[in-house]
Amino acid sequence: MSESLKLIHQAKLDEAAKIAKVLANPTRIQILNLLEQDRLNVGELVAALGSEQSTVSHQLQKLRAYQLISQERIGKSVYYELDDPHIVDTLNQLLGHVDHLLLGEDHAGKHLPDCFHVEKE
């Protein structure tokens, strides 16, 4: 084994796991996807998601707590945006990997065993 293997510091691991947990929610992933496309206020997100305003506000609060999104007041409305390149990249990498699973292909384009296949709707 290589002598130069490096471990991640515990505090950093804990924080990474917390952020992964915040990402581990379909509604929050959908919100990040929408905010990557445009800066939106709560009303616009509610309309796009077809969810209750209280639900959307709660999820926005969680995403903001870990600086996955930021907010800006414009006129009477508060707009949310995805302005952190790390999060944009993370979201796109995650969704790109999901595409691999849905297509039943790995990175080299080889087929994965059946147990890895995800049924398409």
Ligand SMILES: [Zn+2]
């Ligand atoms: Zn992949």
